[in-house]
Amino acid sequence: MKYKALIFDIDNTLVNTLDMNMIPLQKIIQEEKGEEWTLEEVYHFASYPGMKVMEELEVQDPKEVYARWVKYVNEYQASPYEGMDDVLKTLHEKLRFSVVSSKNKKQYDIDVVSLGLDDYMEVVVLEDDTSKHKPDPEPLLLLLLCIERLGLNKEDVIYIGDAYSDLLASRNAGIDFAFAKWGSVESKDMSDSDYILEKVEDLLRLL
Template sequence: MSKYKCMLFDLDGTVLNTERMNMIPLQRLIKEELGLEINYNDLLKYKAYAGIKTLEELGFKDIERSYSKWVKYVNEFEEGATLFDGFEEVFEELNNRNIICGIVSAKTRDQYEIDFIQKGLDKYVKCEVLADDTELHKPHPDPLLKAAEILNISPSDCLYIGDTIFDYKASKAAGMDFGLALWGADFTEGINADYDLKEPKDLLEIQ
């Protein structure tokens, strides 16, 4: 019997490996529009941000136009999103244990359909809260609280799994325990997770 009725998942860097498909097109966009060459590893800190926020932080002027261009480059990138190893088994087993699964991500709905629904795991997901579903985004707790509200579950009965400081801060502000997806995390300073998870299947050990 698990202590949690629900597990909520971030997508990028947690369920889906989308690093290269996002960062290489971003490098291209920065070079084209800002005339700058930024090292790949120096861009990894922006994985924690929503797309629009990333472009704001980098100093793009016409955010909407640049974001549309970035999305186009991402969709054209030959390496698409891939599931981190073990998630098919994890979602299936959690479903068998009657643990409710949900998605809380800063992805747009269009990108969610391309990157996640096409993997066929959405049949295990009882709710998804995406970029357009709340006005405030992580590290604010609103997206997580919205998911708990939709599912009619107390936040204290939910575990949120993510890979960034923003995921951690959002979970704590929402009154949820936090599992750190070490397989996708690049920066862990300041994160005092309830569970440090080395691989997706470690989720099945939580009782």
């Protein structure tokens, strides 16, 4: 078996949070800028950390606006992709699972713990754990340090994500990458991925 552990991104990889995040962002843009953006237009921000979105939108009070966006998002409920739970159960019999995400702990609890997916995860690295974020490799390097303490090396793990920033972070950290195409709105070229996974069940190819 090539890999011993899978490292998952969360948004649009483990759980479908795209519209849950983007529809409230449409509302924020309308409130703050008086502009009506289509979903396709706000999808541009799908892989950005929250405060980076505020910076790009040049809102007057980023912390307050971000908090309001989070409030709107929390009125929705994330859901696992169809078949995800069954695939995780199958893979978990042979592989270890971890998470690296730009989410904070509160959002992780809402989007992952509430769905029971946290039960599969041995190690979790979130926004709160690092001072730098994707595509900087620091989050992955911290997670790799944890995995190394479990007796694993870089070649034993693969990162699974939906965005170009995930691919860059993997390359910077020196580990393999699988592109989770089922939830992605990425427009950049992802052909450099070690695996391109069209549907959730394709995760089983990593065994």
